[in-house]
Amino acid sequence: MGKLKNKIAVITGSGRGIGRATAELFAKEGCKVVAVSRTEKELKELEEKTKNYQGKIYPFKADITLKEEVDKIFDYVENKFKRLDILINNAGITYPGSIFDMDPDKFLYCLKLNIWSAFLCTQRAVRIMAKEGKGKIINVGSVCSHWAGYGSAGHYIASKYGLKGFTEAVMREMQDKGLNISVGMVCPGIVDTTLTNPKGEIRENWLKPETIAEAIFFAVTNPENVNVYDIIIFPNWQKVW
Numbered sequence: 001m002g003k004l005k006n007k008i009a010v011i012t013g014s015g016r017g018i019g020r021a022t023a024e025l026f027a028k029e030g031c032k033v034v035a036v037s038r039t040e041k042e043l044k045e046l047e048e049k050t051k052n053y054q055g056k057i058y059p060f061k062a063d064i065t066l067k068e069e070v071d072k073i074f075d076y077v078e079n080k081f082k083r084l085d086i087l088i089n090n091a092g093i094t095y096p097g098s099i100f101d102m103d104p105d106k107f108l109y110c111l112k113l114n115i116w117s118a119f120l121c122t123q124r125a126v127r128i129m130a131k132e133g134k135g136k137i138i139n140v141g142s143v144c145s146h147w148a149g150y151g152s153a154g155h156y157i158a159s160k161y162g163l164k165g166f167t168e169a170v171m172r173e174m175q176d177k178g179l180n181i182s183v184g185m186v187c188p189g190i191v192d193t194t195l196t197n198p199k200g201e202i203r204e205n206w207l208k209p210e211t212i213a214e215a216i217f218f219a220v221t222n223p224e225n226v227n228v229y230d231i232i233i234f235p236n237w238q239k240v241w
């Protein structure tokens with residue numbers, strides 16, 4: 001029997017990369033996954049691939065930098081399932097960029113998607129989860145949530161450090177309110193996805209999205225009263241600090 005049988009999850013950024021690997025694994029383990037991204041075709045492919053799995057993919061096309069679209073996702077969840085067990089805030093972006101010539105709008109967008117959208121999703125999720133008094137929320141951070149790693153304009157580092165602060169604050173509020181809503185992070189090093197390897201070159205030494213999916217799966221399948229707070233994973237060769 002799947003470890004996530006009949007659980008309801010929302011996973012942002014499910015069309016490709018880490019989010020997709022996580023959505024597949026969750027569906028294999030019996031989960032009903034509301035799979036969110038902007039590219040409908042990729043979500044449909046995911047739905048098709050997983051149609052004989054124990055769980056089910058519910059494709060949901062939305063841009064989570066728009067509050068009204070986030071609201072539509074969670075209105076759908078509330079109407080269809082009446083509860084939510086798991087939220088994975090995974091969708092995120094980075095750009096290359098030096099402080100000398102970084103486009104200020106790109107800096108802002110990076111913060112918007114990587115932090116503000118996670119806030120919007122988390123706010124709606126905890127309101128639903130609080131009715132049952134339990135739930136699991138995992139934010140996909142980065143080794144850049146812990147160490148700057150490399151010099152840059154700092155947009156990505158600031159966003160992922162910020163996401164770590166957000167995670168801790170919400171985790172503490174859930175504790176203070178006596179709720180069994182676990183809030184934590186999974187923080188990968190370099191993973192072979194379209195974000196980091198858009199041309200799909202061979203990257204044997206990098207992490208696979210499936211490895212991160214397993215870590216997320218571990219975090220959400222612990223007992224209700226257990227909070228897996230932070231898993232940091234990187235390839236042995238990567239100097240992350």
Ligand SMILES: NC(=O)c1ccc[n+]([C@@H]2O[C@H](COP(=O)([O-])OP(=O)(O)OC[C@H]3O[C@@H](n4cnc5c(N)ncnc54)[C@H](OP(=O)(O)O)[C@@H]3O)[C@@H](O)[C@H]2O)c1
Nearest residue numbers: 013015016017018037038039063064092190191193194195
């Ligand atoms: N790859 C790495 O080395 C690495 C390392 C550490 C942390 N991470 C983190 O892991 C997470 C996933 O990264 P990834 O490498 O899997 O990225 P990816 O391959 O680029 O996939 C990102 C997913 O997010 C979706 N997305 C992007 N913007 C969106 C928006 N505004 N609304 C809804 N969905 C959106 C994308 O689909 P659409 O474009 O179709 O919307 C796609 O499905 C990110 O938070 C990233 O920072 C990645």
